Amino acid sequence: MLAVTVLAGTAVFAGPGASADRDPPFFIIKDRRINESSGLAVSPTHKDVYYTHNDSGAGPVFYALGPDGRTRATFTLQGVTARDWEGMAASRDPQTGQALLWFGDIGDNFDGAWPDISVYKVNEPTVLRDAVLSAVRYRFRYEDGGHNAEGIMVHPRTGRLYIVTKQFAGAIYAAPKRLRTDRINVLRKIGPAPIMATDAAYAPDGSSFVIRTYFSATVYRAPGDQIARVSMPQLQQAESIAYTADGKALLTGSEGVNSPVYRVPLPAEVLRETAPKPTPTPPVSRSAGAALVADTRADDAAGTGVPSLAVAAWLAVAAAATGIITFVARRTR
Structure with missing residues (x-):
């Protein structure tokens, strides 16, 4: 039975998600090389394939996992330095339909130690086989000084990139509509984020997005417009979140060897709030x-x-x- 609590004007749903820590994981990451899983994304093209990567110090490597948690392929980005990879996202190019993977080298534990941060864009591999891939690097700086961040997300309809900072007074920053490789792109603040956000993701249809913290996840219609806070399973160190391909549930993971990934169904109330609204038919002009x-x-x-x-x-x-x-x-x- 779904229990709902209202906290500071936001519904907190404790239903399927609240018992997730007592339910078996969706899968357990079995590759012992993945000991600090920090980002998580669902493949746009390969059925039942999930991508993850380690935190800092592991090199520019990401992994394709199957639904059994076993590694199906390992990919290395050529000529890339992984200073502090903290999050990833998957999307499609709105113009071409090309499936893309994004990796955020955005961690900054000193809130301004680095003069700029980087996000790498990669065409999703068409074949799940170990390979070295080329990547496009975009450099960024915040309009108001340095920040530590762990969440990146890409709007599925516009292709626009957003970064969510991990601070006590966190915020959502929007990248320019058109990213440049020949200069540093400026990130502009567009709204607040929960305390100590560890990841973020857009719903597949772009109707909403979710921000993860160590303790829960919050679903938004738009920056500053909360729909609900959804209870999450207790994890060793909650680091990642993504929507399932159908947008009806969230996937969340943790750091550590043999770390679990849980599937948390979104409550019916949240799905109803984010469902497409009927478009009114305009009156027909007649002579x-x-x-x-x-x-x-x-x-x-x-x-x-x-x-x-x-x-x-x-x-x-x-x-x-x-x-x-x-x-x-x-x-x-």
Whole structure:
């Protein structure tokens, strides 16, 4: 049974998610090389494939996992330095449909120790086989100084990148619509984030996004517009979150060897709030003549009024008479 608590104007749902720590994990990461799983993303093209990567000190490597938690492929980014990888996202290019993976080298435990941060964009591999991949690097700085961050997300419809800072007064920052590789891109603050956010992700349809903290997850319609706070399973160190491919549940993971990944169904109330709203049909503009014909047809159907053929004949006669009168008037001037 779904229990709901209202806290500071936000519904806190404790239903399927609250008991997740007592339910078996969705899968357990079995590769012992993955000992600090920090990011998590669902493949846009490969069914039942999930990507993750380690935290700092592990090199520019990410892993493709199957639904059994076993590694199906290991990928290395060529010529890339992994200073402090903290989050990842998956998306499709809105223009081309190309499946993309994004890796955020955005950790900064000193809140400004680095002059800039980096996000790497990679075309998702079409074949799940160990490989070295090329990546595009985008450099960023915040408009208001350095911050520590662990969450990145990409809007599925616009392709725009967002970074969520991990601080007591965290915030959401938007990247420019068009990213440049030849200069540093400026991140601009667009809204608040929960205390100590560890990850973030957009729903597959772009209707909402979620921000994870060590203790719970909050779903938003837009920055500053909360829908609900969803209880999460107790983890050793909650680090990652992603939506399932159908957008009906959240996946959340932790650091550590043999770390679990849990599937937390979104409560019906949240799904209802984020469901597409019917688009009102605008009134059809009609000319006076078309409206008259439609009205007379309606009268015919109801068995009342003047038959439409009679109206049409009357209009024709009136038009002819008007023409004759005009002709005579001109001739008699």
